[in-house]
Amino acid sequence: MLSLTHRLLLFAGMFTALAYWFGLSGPLFFDDLPNLSENYRLIDLDSAEADSWRTAAYSSTAGMFYRPLSMITFAANLAFFGELSPFSLKATNLAFHLLTSFCVYYFCGLILRSPALIGSKFSELDRKYIAIFAAAIWALHPLHVSTVLYAVQRMAQLSTLGVLAGLIVFLRYRLKWAESGCTGGELFATALWLIIIAIMAVLSKENGAILIWLIPVLELTLFRGQWAGKTYSFLEVSAWLVFLTPLLLIIVALLLEPSAVGARFGNREFTLEERLLTQSRILWHYLGWLSWPDIRNMGFHHDDITLSYNLLNPLTTLGSLIAWFSALVAAWLLRDRSPLVIFGLLFYLVSHSIESSFLPLEMVYEHRNYLPSVGLTVAFSCIFWMCGKRIAPERVSFVAVLITLGLFALCAMRSMVWSDFQSLAYFNVKNHPNSPRANFLYGQMLYAESNALRSVASESDQRKTGVVSARSHFERMHELSPRDFAPLVMLHQIDGQFFPDLPDGEQWLSKLVDLAESRPLQASDAASLDALIKYTLSGAGSGDFEEVDRMLATLLQRYPSNSGLVLMRYNLLGGMEENAEERRAQLLSDYLQLYPKSIEIQLAVAKQLHASDLGEAYVHLGQGLKQDKKRRYLSSLKQTLQQ
Numbered sequence: 001m002l003s004l005t006h007r008l009l010l011f012a013g014m015f016t017a018l019a020y021w022f023g024l025s026g027p028l029f030f031d032d033l034p035n036l037s038e039n040y041r042l043i044d045l046d047s048a049e050a051d052s053w054r055t056a057a058y059s060s061t062a063g064m065f066y067r068p069l070s071m072i073t074f075a076a077n078l079a080f081f082g083e084l085s086p087f088s089l090k091a092t093n094l095a096f097h098l099l100t101s102f103c104v105y106y107f108c109g110l111i112l113r114s115p116a117l118i119g120s121k122f123s124e125l126d127r128k129y130i131a132i133f134a135a136a137i138w139a140l141h142p143l144h145v146s147t148v149l150y151a152v153q154r155m156a157q158l159s160t161l162g163v164l165a166g167l168i169v170f171l172r173y174r175l176k177w178a179e180s181g182c183t184g185g186e187l188f189a190t191a192l193w194l195i196i197i198a199i200m201a202v203l204s205k206e207n208g209a210i211l212i213w214l215i216p217v218l219e220l221t222l223f224r225g226q227w228a229g230k231t232y233s234f235l236e237v238s239a240w241l242v243f244l245t246p247l248l249l250i251i252v253a254l255l256l257e258p259s260a261v262g263a264r265f266g267n268r269e270f271t272l273e274e275r276l277l278t279q280s281r282i283l284w285h286y287l288g289w290l291s292w293p294d295i296r297n298m299g300f301h302h303d304d305i306t307l308s309y310n311l312l313n314p315l316t317t318l319g320s321l322i323a324w325f326s327a328l329v330a331a332w333l334l335r336d337r338s339p340l341v342i343f344g345l346l347f348y349l350v351s352h353s354i355e356s357s358f359l360p361l362e363m364v365y366e367h368r369n370y371l372p373s374v375g376l377t378v379a380f381s382c383i384f385w386m387c388g389k390r391i392a393p394e395r396v397s398f399v400a401v402l403i404t405l406g407l408f409a410l411c412a413m414r415s416m417v418w419s420d421f422q423s424l425a426y427f428n429v430k431n432h433p434n435s436p437r438a439n440f441l442y443g444q445m446l447y448a449e450s451n452a453l454r455s456v457a458s459e460s461d462q463r464k465t466g467v468v469s470a471r472s473h474f475e476r477m478h479e480l481s482p483r484d485f486a487p488l489v490m491l492h493q494i495d496g497q498f499f500p501d502l503p504d505g506e507q508w509l510s511k512l513v514d515l516a517e518s519r520p521l522q523a524s525d526a527a528s529l530d531a532l533i534k535y536t537l538s539g540a541g542s543g544d545f546e547e548v549d550r551m552l553a554t555l556l557q558r559y560p561s562n563s564g565l566v567l568m569r570y571n572l573l574g575g576m577e578e579n580a581e582e583r584r585a586q587l588l589s590d591y592l593q594l595y596p597k598s599i600e601i602q603l604a605v606a607k608q609l610h611a612s613d614l615g616e617a618y619v620h621l622g623q624g625l626k627q628d629k630k631r632r633y634l635s636s637l638k639q640t641l642q643q
Contacts, residue, residue, distance in 0.1 A: 005128040009105060012136040013098050015408050019140060020097070023149045023415030024090045026424070030300075031152045034527075035060055036074060036084055044635040047079040051634050058632040062155070066632070069203040070155040089151040096157045097139065097148045103164040105135035108378045110171040114222035115178050116339035120386060133400050134381035138374060140407040142293050142414040146300060147367040149418045159208040160371040162201025166194050166211040167218065174223060181228035207354040210371070216243035217350055221335070221343040250358065265360045267520045269483065270307055277308035278363055279356045280320040283349070286369050290376060293407065295414045299428045301437040302364035303481075324349075340379040347375025421445055429473070436481035443473030443490065467498050483519050485528040488512045493535050509544060513551045521559055529568055537575045548572060563600045566591050570604060584608065599624045599633050 002010070028037050036042065041059035046052040056075035057068035073092070074084070081088040108131040112122055122130070138144075147153045173190045176182065194211070201208025216239040225235040254261055254272075262272040270278070282305065289297060308317040331342040351372035355361055388396030417427045422445055428435065429442040450466030471494050478487040492508035512532075529552075536548050552569040559565060566587060573584045588605050592598065602624035606617040628634065 005125075005132060008129075008132050009102075009135070012132060012139065012404075013101065015136070015404075016098060016101065016139040016411075017094060019408050019411040020094050020145075020148060020415050022412055023145065023418040024087050024094065025420070026086060026090065026149055026418045027421045028084075028086050028089070028151055029421060030150075032150070035062065035152045036089070041632060041635055042071065042075060043078065043084065045075050045078050046635075051631055054631045055634045063206050065203060065206065067155050067203065067205055069200060070158050070205065073154060073158070086151065089154075090149055093148050093151060093154050093157060096154065096161060097144070100157060100161045100164065101135045101139035103161065103168060104138050104374055104377065105131045107164055107168055107171070107374070108134040108381065110168065110175065111222065111343075111378055112382065113175055114171075114218075115226040116222045116224065116343075117382075120382075126385065126389075129397070129400075130381050130385045133385070133404070134378050136404045137381065137407055138377040140404065140411045141290070141373065141377075142295050142407065142410040143289050143298060143366055143369055143373070145411060145414045145418060146298070147370050149415065150300075150367065153367045153370075155205040156367045156370050158204035159201050159206075160374070162197055162204055162208050163211045163214065163371055164374065166197040166201065167214060169193055169197065170215055170218065174218070177228070178223055178226040179229060207371075210351055210354060213243070213246055213350050213353070214347065216240070217343070217346045221339055221346060246353075254358065261358055267522050268360050269520070270363075272358060272360075274307050274309060275360070275363070276358065277311070277317050278305070280324060281305075281308060281316055282364055283352060283356060284320050284323070285364070286352075286372070287348070287376075289366075290369065290373055293410055295410055295417075296431045298366060298414065299432050299435070299438065300424065301428055301432060301435045301441070302366075303362075303437050304432050304435040305364055307363075338383070340382050344376045344379025347379075348372045351375065422449075434480060436477045436484060436487075439473045439477040439480065440486055440490075443470045443477070443487075446470035446473065447490070447494070464498070467494060470494070471499075483515060485512060485515065485525045488515070489528045489532045489535075492532070493540075496535075497540055509547055513547060513554070516551045516554050517558075521555060521562075526564055529565075533568055533572050536572065545572070545576060549576075561595055563591070563595070563598045566601060567604060596623070597627050599627050602627070603633065 039059050042056045044052070045056050053072070053075060056078075057072050058066045060066050060068075060071050074089070077088055077092055078084050109127055111117070112120075112127045112130060147156055169190065173182070173186070194215070198208065198211045201211055219239040220236065220243060223235075225232045225239075227235060258272070265272050265275070268275075285305070306314060308314065311318045311321070327345060331338075331345050335342045349372075351374075352368065355365075355368045384400070385396060388399065392399075417423050425438075425442040425445040428438040432438045446466050447470035450463045450470065471491065474487040474490045474494070477484065478491065481487070488508050488511055492512065495502055495508065532548060536544050549569065549572055552565060552572060556562070556565050556569065570584050570587055573580050573587065576583070585608060588601055588608065591601050592605065595601070602620045606620040606624070624633065
């Protein structure tokens, strides 16, 4: 017979599964496509071959270490279900979300037993209720929908799961050491376990390394040098050293080598200083979404947030920095009376320290709150329960249930939005009309719908209306983001197909060519350039060969080591009528002379030579295999060999 607390925990899990059930039918999109459904190194998995699993594990291009542990789980999805269906991927994400929710429950229960909270006089039943409440509101918070139902964000999920597992291991043993101390062997074994868990978290996603920085946060806020029933100041000093070392290293790097750090922003439309200043405001935005979960403020794209160009532009930049400084000082001064406040605040800020600091990442994504929200949720749940017990002890459980049900409703409604591409695209552009990407996503949806009607003569007027509407959203994106490739490619394609007589019809490609000469090339541009090349090769844009080729040549002059651009130009030249093969061969040869370790180009050369010079093709395959230390391209090499 299950106890009351176990039944409540089970009900919370069932409610979470029900809330997310509505969104499991949603599609794969955006980063899901290159990382999963269009990732040939993953979808070509042969589950009976160990090398094939290794290829799948290292098939992602994201991150410093390629996130092999996360990719293995995607490969397991493929092996078990026979395909990478959206439902199977998202259902697996939901399972990981429920497992992480249980870890939140366990983590909160351990927090409540820490020395800093001994004076709170929580009963054993109170601790269980608080932990269940924390797990429930974290699991049902609508902000996490864009993590669970965005298939590729399993990487963020597994990283968070690893960090929580490591913190649970630390807390279990640290609580024991606070009372009775430990042996050197036990200390070594615990450290070894934490290192293993940290490595696994990092191999899921690089910000799993934050586990090492969160441990001194727990030590400083919850234990404060407690060991074997006594307080030792050197333990607290040591924790301060571990906590401050990463921060000092970052500051020193920024002071001594600002140009080296800033140079990494060469492919971004903002500088290092602008990112750091803007993040001070964005962290308050995240906190607002967590505190007041209005789903109208949430969305897949948040590129409508204004950059901070300096402390006074906008003025809220200076205000946000002052507010963060004041909050930290106040929380520290109140650490004895309210240790949970400083715990929650430091946990939140440290958890954001990688993705919301000096790295040249995009400004805003909701999934970055998956781990940081844990500390805030635990702190809120404990403080809510303590205040409720003092003010209205007979009503605290009732209010907790109301909060949970409210979050369930919001989570279910947002899951429904994610249930299909149309509703998601419409919701985003409706609530974020000044978001360039939201306008592009909605325009893509309208354009796809209009293309689906092309074989139905009776629907021709409807199709034209859809195309016109799609075009207006692409134009809107171009107005909001005039230096973006994507709207220009789509406008060039639409006007070439449907509105060839428009006076501006020939300008879109010219603008794109001009941008290629001056604008930093971004990772997201690859999809736009691929679409342009496909359109040009289709025949509809056959008159654009020379101009598109000139644009790619310009980009290669600016980025000579970019093998992706080489392959794009190689494919484009295949559609040329004169000297095509000669120019293609010369393009690959020139690149290999400069960058002989490029596996992608070795493969391309082998495929080109296999009909005319089999021996030379084998040489290039061998070179590719030699360079492929992690067997990331093994499946492609095998396929080429078989051909």
